[in-house]
Amino acid sequence: MNQSTQRWVDEMAKMCRPADVVWCDGSEAERERLLEAAVRVGDLIPLNQQKLPGCFLHRSDPDDVARTEHLTFICSRDKAEAGPTNNWMAPAEAYDRLSKLFAGSMEGRTMYVIPFLMGPPGSPFSKVGIQVTDSIYVVLNMRMMTRMGTVALEQLGTSGDFTRGLHSKADLNVKRRFICHFPEDNTIWSVGSGYGGNALLSKKCMSLRIASVVGQSEGWLAEHMLIIGVESPDGDVTYICGAFPSACGKTNLAMLIPPASMNGWRVYTLGDDIAWLRVGPDGRLWAINPEAGFFGVAPGTSSKTNPNAMETLGKNTIYTNVALRPDGTVWWEGHDDPPPQTALDWRGRPWTPASKELAAHPNSRFTTPARECPSISPEWENPKGVPISAILIGSRRQRLVPLVFQSFSWQHGTFLGATLASETTAATTGAVGVVRRDPMAMLPFCGYNMADYWGHWLSMEKRASHLPKVFRVNWFRTNEKGKFLWPGFSENLRVLKWVIERCKGGGEAEETPIGYIPTPAAIGGNELNVSDRVLKELLTVDREGWRNAVRSQAEFFEKFGDRLPAGIREEREGLTRRLKSK
Numbered sequence: 196m197n198q199s200t201q202r203w204v205d206e207m208a209k210m211c212r213p214a215d216v217v218w219c220d221g222s223e224a225e226r227e228r229l230l231e232a233a234v235r236v237g238d239l240i241p242l243n244q245q246k247l248p249g250c251f252l253h254r255s256d257p258d259d260v261a262r263t264e265h266l267t268f269i270c271s272r273d274k275a276e277a278g279p280t281n282n283w284m285a286p287a288e289a290y291d292r293l294s295k296l297f298a299g300s301m302e303g304r305t306m307y308v309i310p311f312l313m314g315p316p317g318s319p320f321s322k323v324g325i326q327v328t329d330s331i332y333v334v335l336n337m338r339m340m341t342r343m344g345t346v347a348l349e350q351l352g353t354s355g356d357f358t359r360g361l362h363s364k365a366d367l368n369v370k371r372r373f374i375c376h377f378p379e380d381n382t383i384w385s386v387g388s389g390y391g392g393n394a395l396l397s398k399k400c401m402s403l404r405i406a407s408v409v410g411q412s413e414g415w416l417a418e419h420m421l422i423i424g425v426e427s428p429d430g431d432v433t434y435i436c437g438a439f440p441s442a443c444g445k446t447n448l449a450m451l452i453p454p455a456s457m458n459g460w461r462v463y464t465l466g467d468d469i470a471w472l473r474v475g476p477d478g479r480l481w482a483i484n485p486e487a488g489f490f491g492v493a494p495g496t497s498s499k500t501n502p503n504a505m506e507t508l509g510k511n512t513i514y515t516n517v518a519l520r521p522d523g524t525v526w527w528e529g530h531d532d533p534p535p536q537t538a539l540d541w542r543g544r545p546w547t548p549a550s551k552e553l554a555a556h557p558n559s560r561f562t563t564p565a566r567e568c569p570s571i572s573p574e575w576e577n578p579k580g581v582p583i584s585a586i587l588i589g590s591r592r593q594r595l596v597p598l599v600f601q602s603f604s605w606q607h608g609t610f611l612g613a614t615l616a617s618e619t620t621a622a623t624t625g626a627v628g629v630v631r632r633d634p635m636a637m638l639p640f641c642g643y644n645m646a647d648y649w650g651h652w653l654s655m656e657k658r659a660s661h662l663p664k665v666f667r668v669n670w671f672r673t674n675e676k677g678k679f680l681w682p683g684f685s686e687n688l689r690v691l692k693w694v695i696e697r698c699k700g701g702g703e704a705e706e707t708p709i710g711y712i713p714t715p716a717a718i719g720g721n722e723l724n725v726s727d728r729v730l731k732e733l734l735t736v737d738r739e740g741w742r743n744a745v746r747s748q749a750e751f752f753e754k755f756g757d758r759l760p761a762g763i764r765e766e767r768e769g770l771t772r773r774l775k776s777k
């Protein structure tokens with residue numbers, strides 16, 4: 196046993212005072228034991244094992260169903276390091292306040308020690324973390340979302356270089372909930388929540404908030420991005436990353452199945468939420484998915500929208516906050532099956548189609564191993580990663596933002612990312628449907644000053660000779676009645692096709708003040724169920740609307756004062772100028 200890990204675990208146990216301490220090895224036998232214990236303490240409900248082998252349901256506390264951004268803190272020594280978009284607490288104060296909440300918080304419970312590896316074994320990209328937790332649900336999720344157990348300790352060897360994650364459900368009281376990150380100590384303390392992004396410390400806490408800081412100092416990027424390989428009919432595979440805010444379509448795009456009209460095309464899944472990108476010896480950006488599973492949004496997932504997910508979900512899956520049918524199977528809004536006559540809703544209360552409330556929570560989720568996905572890429576565990584040709588930056592915008600457009604340059608692409616805004620979703624507590632700024636889909640996940648983060652993106656131009664092309668996409672335009680104008684899902688491949696053509700020097704486009712926009716002919720064609728009028732609307736620049744948008748960007752950028760990189764200022768001036776001229 197590595198001494199620094201043992202010493203740290205002893206220290207945490209001394210503070211939390213668990214009844215016992217169990218080190219996880221990641222074995223099958225351990226999985227069986229954990230599942231049994233989880234069912235015994237009521238963390239998991241076994242589902243119909245004939246219809247859903249290896250599947251279980253978890254109901255979380257009704258006050259604990261999404262990330263709580265207002266209780267999430269970056270605890271850097273200097274407040275300015277956290278920047279104006281993060282909550283900040285001084286490290287000494289955070290340790291002091293949280294120590295009091297952790298003291299004795301595990302009494303009568305087992306403390307599980309979870310060594311985990313983010314990234315493929317043996318990859319130069321990969322990082323080790325150790326999380327201690329008193330939640331069996333968390334252990335079982337971490338077992339799917341990471342490479343857990345002996346494999347991580349082997350990668351660590353005698354090194355003390357690992358992320359220290361302390362987690363306790365404590366009493367699950369939102370008044371005593373904190374998710375604190377200490378980038379200077381490579382440490383995360385999370386108390387009072389058992390929900391996904393608050394409690395699976397490998398995910399947003401380590402792989403984005405902590406990793407973004409490490410990436411800045413080591414010259415790489417930690418991003419809230421999906422990774423796919425798109426095979427065109429000639430057999431060539433183009434790798435693409437996509438940054439979309441929470442619940443804005445990453446998992447769906449990552450598992451896309453081509454529409455019948457696009458014979459010979461194929462999409463391979465590499466990742467659905469997080470990408471780590473490094474400059475390779477060839478001057479390109481290479482990406483890995485540090486995770487090993489999917490923690491996906493259930494509502495809206497069906498054989499029509501996402502058949503690959505539906506197939507993956509049939510076995511070895513933990514469902515969180517979905518509805519339970521009388522036959523021991525699960526259901527959610529947008530499921531293949533019609534609403535059940537009777538069910539138990541996500542809180543376990545009787546539900547019928549006449550009920551006013553939803554059966555599944557809008558942020559209900561599935562946790563499932565990536566390797567079981569039918570579209571998983573043969574390259575997904577390549578220790579070198581895959582070379583990225585394009586980055587998509589997408590969000591939910593009912594108005595203004597066209598279906599797709601291409602940036603003029605890396606600097607302009609960085610500006611498109613920096614000015615990203617999206618309508619809020621159920622993935623975080625608070626109002627839904629409000630437009631907010633969410634740069635690079637990283638607003639809740641960037642572990643340091645957002646202006647410095649943009650500077651870091653801009654600096655990639657000095658580090659890499661062949662950076663990906665950057666595109667803005669928006670699947671979510673609606674008409675006056677709130678109906679989606681674009682069919683989305685599999686038809687999004689039409690957009691990817693144009694993106695790939697652009698990367699290879701082709702693809703018909705028109706130059707506009709905001710970027711290159713495809714001609715309707717480049718996207719449309721046979722069997723697309725969208726009228727010419729609507730397609731034109733999706734690909735038109737509303738100049739007046741964009742002038743207003745640029746004005747509102749000014750207010751956001753002002754928050755960053757002198758730290759705002761010159762490149763971002765230049766792009767804003769450029770856009771303003773282009774929108775003025777004819």
Ligand code: GTP
Nearest residue numbers: 441442443444445446447492494495622670683684
């Ligand atoms: P996180 O896991 O929170 O990061 O979310 P995500 O970005 O992976 O989003 P996901 O793919 O799970 O999609 C969220 C919701 O958007 C689901 O209800 C989907 O059905 C819906 N959605 C995804 N793609 C499309 C699309 O192309 N068009 C429309 N209209 N809805 C979509």
Ligand code: SPV
Nearest residue numbers: 262391392398399441622
């Ligand atoms: C998101 O909210 O972006 C998610 C789910 O992917 S969570 O793990 O809660 O962050």
Ligand code: MN
Nearest residue numbers: 440441442468
């Ligand atoms: Mn996400």
